[in-house]
Amino acid sequence: MTSRETRWMAGPTLRGLALLLLAAVLLVGLSGCEREAQSYRLEGPIFGTGFHITFYGDYSDARLDEIEQAVKQSLDKVDHLMSTYKPDSELSRFNQAPVGEPFTLSPETAEVVREAIRVGDISRGAFDVTVGAAVNLWGFGPDKHPDRIPSDDEIASALKEVDYRSLKLDGNQLTKTKPVYVDLSGIAKGYGVDQAARALEAQGVKHYLVEVGGEIRTKGTKPGDKPWRIAVEKPVSNERSVQRIIELDDSSVATSGDYRNYFEENGKRYSHTIDPRTGRPITHHLVSVTVITKDCMTADALATAIDVLGPQGGLDMAERENLAVYLIVKTDQGFEAKASKAFQRYLKRSDEEVPS
Template sequence: MAGPILRGLALLSLVMAMAVVLAGCQREPQSYRLEGPIYGTGFHITFYGDYDDAQLAQIEDSVKAALQQVDQLMSTYKPDSELSRFNRTPVGEPFTLSPETAAVIREAIRIGKLSHGAFDVTVGNAVNLWGFGPDKHPDRVPDDAQIAQALKSVDYRALELDGNTLTKTKPVYVDLSGIAKGYGVDQAARALEAAGVERYLVEVGGEIRTHGDKPGGEPWRIAVEKPISYERSVQRIIELDAAAVATSGDYRNYFEDDGERYSHTIDPRTGRPIKHHLVSVTVIAPDCMTADALATAIDVLGPEAGMQMAQREKLAVYLVVKTADGFETRASDAFQAYLADADEETQS
């Protein structure tokens, strides 16, 4: 009869053999891709795992439902959206929001305070005046009186949020385009995680959120686009694990009048397009809603004030500034970690 030691060795050998067999049966993670139109742009999702057709269909349905829900709640282009209905609500009348819209409004108010009004979701009337909102008109420059009139309804402090109940203390028009797209990315990511997906990249209109890594332990490599309007090229490569990245810039969305270029980014404090030399802002944050809003805020603030806020709040921010010799890049202290292992592209 075998002794305890021999029996133990035999059992260990059996366990090791079973482990080898099971390891050989495990499939390599498969790559899957989802894409489609949303928010006037498109979404692109890459994820890894091992799913059958039924699981893939369920994942796709849940992701699309999450993205479409944000559009139905927060679009200013849909007259029946929750946000459009709030905008028609009289001053002083409480309006009960969904938890989703309330979360976005709450973060918008926080970043409005953080940026001293450079980010203001009530800038909508000024945006519309310049032809960059849902009420588009032929490109033209508003006069001073029109701008002054629009500014009367720009004040995020007129929004009072109590739980999920929002009240306006004066006639403001709320436009969440500077934060809702990032929130949509977050909601798509949450839908993936609820379905058990742990390794993914979600991109909507250039706003990105990642989680996990790629097969082989490779990080997600994200390209920061060079801010030139006539071609698409890479300014910088950054590596992400579980984070979100958003970029704001005026190098593609603008109009020209009498030889002068007008950015689509409107400064809520002046009611006019920004005119400084900051052409691109990239922000990395734990969630895309916050990254999206911060990128807009810093874009409005400009290179000096924007970097001051980034350093003060320990934000991961990367700026591209136009100079007489081309483009100059600046990174906050918190952004340096994302640059350590990436080669910078030749600047022009």
């Protein structure tokens, strides 16, 4: 774990959260005779990115220290259990374990693996936590190499190690039936958001926004009973601008997109998102996916799955599973937005789409 600097800040705050989602947090005074709520922010590095937490209330310095420690411990625990960069993490030890030998997971890791398998099933293999061999082959994983196009034989060889169905979870006992490498980075970040949120709630915090690397979970409201307003970023690589504002209640939001992480060769762009069914980068024109669910872990995984499936396949899955999904598709005329039926209520509650 790298060293962490955390800061508490009391008073009005306005911060554009980085990466795929921008969250505008504006303090408004409470009316009437109620004591004015204070705004507090905690931030620091985690999971190779950063976390930002804003919450409201009235807490003593001692209580703030307790809240800070609870949040840090919750995030550190997820990192220690599920990091692929730590050779002694629980996940690394499972990856090093022999094929066919049951491995006892912590309840936390088992929860994440169980959800990863479920999302793999409902997405028909578009989400696969064993895709690491193919991701590394294309130079988008931790084993980076100079940008180049793998051969068909190399891709076929990597695909032999991609199969989430070879993971058998019985309670907390996880067994792999063939050699695979499990990487939970497509779901564990969202789970970290959930765990930080649970830590806040255990400390009595009722109104908060938690963000880790662009994945967000909210609860309650801002002072004045105002909703949390989240900005979906416009999918352009050369600037940060807003596509649409949405209002959140007690829910989570995750976004997936390929408009910043890619490489080009001979004039062709290769996305960092690898389709685990083909071992190759996606080639469709879906450039951004936003998913709203109760748990951020689930939103995180679903956003990746729908990104792989593409505009039509992703929308079909959203309707089939009754998911709140917002898609941005690149066309010859610009960007076209599509929303599932379950997402419509967020559009009705929010501002009109931000013009280009």
